[in-house]
């Protein structure tokens with residue numbers, strides 16, 4: 001907890017006390033904490049309307065946070081995966097939908113940025129990548145452009161088990177994209193959609209995955225379907241349809257074959273959705289403490305903290321939150337190219353734990369606080385609904401994390417029965 005806060009302040013910081021942080025990390029966490037309360041005020045409206053948090057994005061842009069993961073040499077704030085995750089979890093405490101969509105944007109710069117620097121490329125590929133990524137980064141840093149990351153198609157592709165059915169055919173000066181993406185967060189709000197697709201060849205292969213930035217106003221791109229889900233309603237994750245959409249060569253966000261390499265060598269790239277949900281778990285805990293202390297704004301100042309059952313419930317929540325946070329922070333230390341097997345398995349375990357515990361903490365919060373706490377006038381029922389979405393996010397859903405841990409713990413590469 002921040003030393004400047006009074007001892008009774010129930011605020012639970014994502015990093016806790018005594019964790020070694022760089023000056024830049026402290027500054028960025030302070031910035032996120034500064035913006036957060038206004039995001040929390042607006043969260044109810046975005047949730048009710050299932051509308052995109054444009055005002056929050058205007059504030060993120062003004063604060064320079066759209067360039068959070070753009071390397072410093074391209075004018076950004078140069079956050080690595082750890083720094084990004086700490087900032088993201090902080091935003092998640094205040095507005096889940098903003099944090100989740102910010103993940104899609106930030107990773108569109110993190111992956112072609114510091115992650116790509118760790119990957120093998122030929123000198124020609126490296127030169128090509130430098131030329132293309134400068135275009136993306138300038139759009140973000142100078143023009144305040146927002147990127148989405150629509151990968152899901154409703155097939156085995158987003159789970160990493162089959163080639164994407166959306167294809168890109170090479171044409172003069174660029175690519176022609178055809179296909180469909182479901183659950184495209186930031187639909188209609190993004191300036192660019194970073195689409196994963198497969199190079200159109202007689203035999204589609206995951207090795208030929210391409211990562212292309214499709215402009216939001218490109219002819220042939222349409223947004224379809226309604227959006228009225230249980231939770232994370234402010235993400236506006238509608239369907240994108242691509243019909244002969246032309247993407248110029250400079251729209252290539254990673255050279256041919258490099259996304260496939262990233263997915264196998266930099267597994268922590270898929271952990272970046274989990275900080276949002278850790279933030280939601282913290283918000284549920286903080287709400288419970290405030291509620292039981294009779295300190296929730298707009299509620300009568302009735303205290304409930306004197307009942308032993310409430311104290312035990314809060315103790316259970318605290319323990320679960322500490323377990324979750326400890327694994328999260330350890331996972332961030334592990335994040336690197338070619339991590340050893342135990343770090344890879346721990347990343348799955350962390351993702352699983354955060355996603356499952358976020359929902360469990362919200363469930364405990366409602367049970368403990370009681371009926372009035374789940375009224376729509378309070379944030380807890382939204383946190384509960386939002387928290388349900390985490391375990392469904394591909395490619396590392398809770399089920400697939402179990403699947404991967406079980407298989408990779410029992411089989412070494414190349415082993416079969």
Ligand SMILES: Cc1cc2nc3c(=O)[nH]c(=O)nc-3n(C[C@H](O)[C@H](O)[C@H](O)COP(=O)(O)OP(=O)(O)OC[C@H]3O[C@@H](n4cnc5c(N)ncnc54)[C@H](O)[C@@H]3O)c2cc1C
Pocket residue numbers: 104149150151152153154155156158159161182183184185186231232235237389391392393394395397398399400403
């Ligand atoms: C709020 C929200 C925002 C989202 N935003 C985005 C976004 O911006 N970009 C994006 O690309 N996607 C996004 N998604 C989609 C998400 O990542 C998943 O792709 C989607 O939830 C999968 O739904 P489905 O019904 O198609 O799942 P299915 O593919 O039918 O899978 C159902 C479950 O089966 C399991 N499963 C799936 N494939 C396999 C397999 N091969 N082997 C074993 N088990 C498997 C998984 O546990 C999965 O949860 C979002 C989803 C939500 C809820």
